[in-house]
Structure formats: structure tokens, C-alpha cells
Amino acid sequence: METKSLYVYPIKALRGIKLQSARIGPQGIAHDRTFMLFQISEPDGELKKMQVDSHPQCALFEQRLSDDTISVRYRGPEHKDHEEESLLIPLTPDTATLSRINVNLHGSAPSSAYSMGTPYEDWFSARFGFPVKLVYLGDGKRAVLGDTLPPKGQQKPAAETKGGWLSSLTSYVTGKEEQPKKPWITFTDVAPLLVTSESSLHDVSTRLPPDEPMPMYKFRPNIVVDGQGEEAWAEDLWAELTVDTKHKLLLTGNCVRCTSLNVDYETGKPAAGELGGVLKKLMKDRRVDAGSKWSPVFGRYAFPAADQDDQGGYFELRVGEEVEITKRNTERTVWDWPGL
Incomplete structure (x- = not known):
């Protein structure tokens, strides 16, 4: 065979990126699923994980890697006739400027991560039509x-x-x-x-x-x-x-x-x-x-x-x-x- x-999927649930080669380590392909989106429930502010089964709109977001940046482009039906400006996200953000947050996924104990804040979350929220939080795992496990x-x-x-x-x-x-x-x-x-x-x-x-x-x-x-x-x-x-x-x-x-x-x-x-x-x-x-x-x-x-x-x-x-x-x-x- x-x-x-x-x-690789730097941001979980968005479209994958096809590679010709990949660096494999203990956590899989480098940078795989180190970011994740959560829906902010109103009015209590509870975070609900966003995956393709529960949020099929995630499939409309294309991501690419360029140097040390993730480029995200929205491919919604309303944008079929024109190119929308991409959102650029640092592949390894400076966590010193970010606030810590605890997230829970699939029954694991709450993991420490970082909220990316604006303008990233505003960009996703505008396209999903509800408040969204973009989370970076950083040194969390x-x-x-x-x-x-x-x-x-x-x-x-x-x-x-x-x-x-x-x-x-x-x-x-x-x-x-x-x-x-x-x-x-x-x-x-x-x-x-x-x-x-x-x-x-x-x-x-x-x-x-x-x-x-x-x-x-x-x-x-x-x-x-x-x-x-x-x-x-x-x-x-x-x-x-x-x-x-x-x-x-x-x-x-x-x-x-x-x-x-x-x-x-x-x-x-x-x-x-x-x-x-x-x-x-x-x-x-x-x-x-x-x-x-x-x-x-x-x-x-x-x-x-x-x-x-x-x-x-x-x-x-x-x-x-x-x-x-x-x-x-x-x-x-x-x-x-x-x-x-």
C-alpha cells in the first residue's frame, strides 16, 4: 500500500487542507486542530462546541496555510459571485496577550486554552449569524x-x-x-x-x-x-x-x-x-x-x-x-x- x-485541520470543523508532506509527532500532524470554534449560548454565555454534525455551516469555511498564518475564507452561497477578503490568523499566537479560558470536549477534563478575542471572533460571528468564540489550545492539553x-x-x-x-x-x-x-x-x-x-x-x-x-x-x-x-x-x-x-x-x-x-x-x-x-x-x-x-x-x-x-x-x-x-x-x- x-x-x-x-x-490537516488547524481550526477544527472547518474544511481540511490537503498536504503533500506532513511532520508527524506525538500529537499527530503538526498544528492539527489547535484551534476550535464554540457557539456562545445566550443569555448564560455557555460555550457549545461547533462541529460539522451540529453546525454544518462549518463546511463553508476554507482554510489554507501560508508561512506562519492560517488564511480562512468564507464560501457561503451569498459569496459565490465574488471573492471575499480572507481572515488571517497567526498559526502560533502570542498567548501573553490572550485571556485564558477552560473548555470541555468529549468528556475530557476541562482544558486550559486561550480566547482569541476580536477581530477574529467578530469575523466568524458575522458569518455564522450568532456569537462565536475562537479558542487556541496553546500550552493546554x-x-x-x-x-x-x-x-x-x-x-x-x-x-x-x-x-x-x-x-x-x-x-x-x-x-x-x-x-x-x-x-x-x-x-x-x-x-x-x-x-x-x-x-x-x-x-x-x-x-x-x-x-x-x-x-x-x-x-x-x-x-x-x-x-x-x-x-x-x-x-x-x-x-x-x-x-x-x-x-x-x-x-x-x-x-x-x-x-x-x-x-x-x-x-x-x-x-x-x-x-x-x-x-x-x-x-x-x-x-x-x-x-x-x-x-x-x-x-x-x-x-x-x-x-x-x-x-x-x-x-x-x-x-x-x-x-x-x-x-x-x-x-x-x-x-x-x-x-x-
């Missing part, structure tokens, strides 16, 4: 929960490591150097990486009219492999992938799917016709995870293995590189994330 596509995430055996005592990956994962103030270091994630859902296969995507497209194939970007992966030599859905049992003969990815859990698959990225609304019923089509035979029995599965969550070539867990991944399945499970993993 080989890598066919790479995607989200805990990885559940028994299957992260991969067992990765949390070694610090005394057994040689720096590298685990030394870059600061524990949640253990206070003792010899205690295990705890992996953490950004605003990704439950793991640093999501791996999908073109073989399985083809199976999804066979359920749709020939002139309306399912696009991979709706599954919002980080790493897409071609699946050559593998049947559709073979990834359900993949446990370890080795990239370029040396870089290992540990696949630890299934990605269970929601109504975001039904969204039309051109209108920011549920798609018309059969593309608007993709989730229901998959529910017929892809509810294969006993831990989330009502949701269909597409793709696998992954963690980079520890100590990648003494580079602190970091390596470069490029489109076209060879990918080998080096471990398989005999049974499907069971979804396990408290509260989800």
Missing part, C-alpha cells in the same frame, strides 16, 4: 480517556525511556519523574491521527448513484492509504502500520460516524438526494463495534509509536510513501471513551 492523501486509547504499553516509566516521544508528553503534574507519562491530544476527537482506506471508500460509493461518488474529505481523515491488496473494511483489524519501513503507527480504535457524513460542503446544509443519506446506508452493515452499536464505523484512530528513530517521536510523512500492515488483530477493538 501507499499513502494517497494527507490532511486534553487527556486521552478509555482503556483502549492510548495503546497499551506506551506509558512506560520515565526511567525506562531515553527522552524522545514520552519525554515530550508532559504528564498531568505527577510530581515524580519515575511515574508514567500520560499522552495528551489537541482538539482532535479522541486520538492524534485518523487513518482511512480508499478500498473502503470505494465500497461506500457503490451504494450511491454512479455520478455521485462519496468524497473522502467528508470522513475528515489525516492519513489516507490506497488499500491496495486489501479488501474493503480490512482496516477494521489493522493494529500496526509501518511507513517507509521504519515509522510505526499504532491503530487502537474504530472511528464511529455521525451525521456530518450527510452534509453538503457547497451549501453548508444536509445534502439533497442519496448523498444526504450516507450515514443511514452505512448503518445497514457497518455497525460493527460492540462499544458503539448504533454508529457505523469508517476508519481507525492511530497513535505514532514511541521513540521514532531518536527524533523525539517526530518524522516526515509524504504522499506516495510505502505503507505496510505489520500487525493485525484477531478481533475488532471495542469502542471505549467514557461519556461518548
Whole structure:
């Protein structure tokens, strides 16, 4: 097999950015989901997370990377006939000028982050039509929960490591150097990486009219492999992938799917016709995870293995590189994330 596509999402829920190469580290692709949007509920000011399933308008925002800047452009139907000026956001803001805020996502303990404030939040609020807060994770960290995430055996005592990956994962103030270091994630859902296969995507497209194939970007992966030599859905049992003969990815859990698959990225609304019923089509035979029995599965969550070539867990991944399945499970993993 080989890598066919790479995607990064600096601002969670907005359109992904296709890459030809990516720097992979303990938290996945560099800068992936380090920003997130929250709707400010009125009148209590409660923050409600914004994702494509709950806020399909997010699909109308295109983001690009240029030097140290994220460029965001709104592609709403009312702007089809003219180019709107982009919003420019620093990729790594100076947090000394920002106010701290606690946010909660998918049942993790509240994480410390930073509110970007105006003019960024005013720009998004004007286009969504309600008050929006743009949050930057900065030095904040989200805990990885559940028994299957992260991969067992990765949390070694610090005394057994040689720096590298685990030394870059600061524990949640253990206070003792010899205690295990705890992996953490950004605003990704439950793991640093999501791996999908073109073989399985083809199976999804066979359920749709020939002139309306399912696009991979709706599954919002980080790493897409071609699946050559593998049947559709073979990834359900993949446990370890080795990239370029040396870089290992540990696949630890299934990605269970929601109504975001039904969204039309051109209108920011549920798609018309059969593309608007993709989730229901998959529910017929892809509810294969006993831990989330009502949701269909597409793709696998992954963690980079520890100590990648003494580079602190970091390596470069490029489109076209060879990918080998080096471990398989005999049974499907069971979804396990408290509260989800």
C-alpha cells in the first residue's frame, strides 16, 4: 500500500487542507486542530462546541496555510459571485496577550486554552449569524480517556525511556519523574491521527448513484492509504502500520460516524438526494463495534509509536510513501471513551 492523501485541520470543523508532506509527532500532524470554534449560548454565555454534525455551516469555511498564518475564507452561497477578503490568523499566537479560558470536549477534563478575542471572533460571528468564540489550545492539553486509547504499553516509566516521544508528553503534574507519562491530544476527537482506506471508500460509493461518488474529505481523515491488496473494511483489524519501513503507527480504535457524513460542503446544509443519506446506508452493515452499536464505523484512530528513530517521536510523512500492515488483530477493538 501507499499513502494517497494527507490532511490537516488547524481550526477544527472547518474544511481540511490537503498536504503533500506532513511532520508527524506525538500529537499527530503538526498544528492539527489547535484551534476550535464554540457557539456562545445566550443569555448564560455557555460555550457549545461547533462541529460539522451540529453546525454544518462549518463546511463553508476554507482554510489554507501560508508561512506562519492560517488564511480562512468564507464560501457561503451569498459569496459565490465574488471573492471575499480572507481572515488571517497567526498559526502560533502570542498567548501573553490572550485571556485564558477552560473548555470541555468529549468528556475530557476541562482544558486550559486561550480566547482569541476580536477581530477574529467578530469575523466568524458575522458569518455564522450568532456569537462565536475562537479558542487556541496553546500550552493546554486534553487527556486521552478509555482503556483502549492510548495503546497499551506506551506509558512506560520515565526511567525506562531515553527522552524522545514520552519525554515530550508532559504528564498531568505527577510530581515524580519515575511515574508514567500520560499522552495528551489537541482538539482532535479522541486520538492524534485518523487513518482511512480508499478500498473502503470505494465500497461506500457503490451504494450511491454512479455520478455521485462519496468524497473522502467528508470522513475528515489525516492519513489516507490506497488499500491496495486489501479488501474493503480490512482496516477494521489493522493494529500496526509501518511507513517507509521504519515509522510505526499504532491503530487502537474504530472511528464511529455521525451525521456530518450527510452534509453538503457547497451549501453548508444536509445534502439533497442519496448523498444526504450516507450515514443511514452505512448503518445497514457497518455497525460493527460492540462499544458503539448504533454508529457505523469508517476508519481507525492511530497513535505514532514511541521513540521514532531518536527524533523525539517526530518524522516526515509524504504522499506516495510505502505503507505496510505489520500487525493485525484477531478481533475488532471495542469502542471505549467514557461519556461518548
